[in-house]
Amino acid sequence: MNIEQARFNMIEQQIRPWDVLDQDVLNLLSIVKRENFVPAAYRNIAFADLEIPLAAGQHMLFPRVEARVLQELAVKKHEVVLEIGAGSGYMAALLAARGRSVTSVEIEPELAKLAEENLAANGVSNAQVVLGDGALGWKEGEPYDVICVSGGLPVMPQEFLDQLKIGGRLAAFVGNAPVMKAQIITRVDEKQFRVADIFETLIPPLKNAVQPSRFKF
16 A cells, blocks of 8 residues: 555545645645554555544544544644544644644543554644543633534533633534534634534534433423
């Protein structure tokens, strides 16, 4: 397998056609080695248009989804980032390359260990993995400039919005099957938020995600 050719093909055939045109993001996909964050058994398909399986029944997001979210969040060098769902650590590595620091909260011990090891092995020193339940965000370190939720949310908990700084952005996959919306939510001021629907997708729900109320009248 020619890894560099496969990486080039991923960027040109999957990611660029998905309106990921920010050259800094495209360059970053060449710098942060995705194959180093993929379980060894799947290394040969590290660049395929697939959700690669991880431990505990979890999956890596599609490469095009990771890249599009990264582009839309537009993380700046001075910004503090919260990620919910560390997975293999790949998205945390991408976010860390753009921001000041990343806290990645992972509920599955096996994945928290994997992400921590992958980040260390790839020299990512400004991202930490915390074992915990981030279904309502993570109060330690709030407020955040950027929040990236890597699992589905049937509804958006107010707690996430409260943990954003004014001017901060939150990326989340909101709704239920068959169609969910990838959203970028920007905090305009203390009480107002602007919601942009970026694309439609289907992402497994975050563990312990808040469910919609089911009142009957």
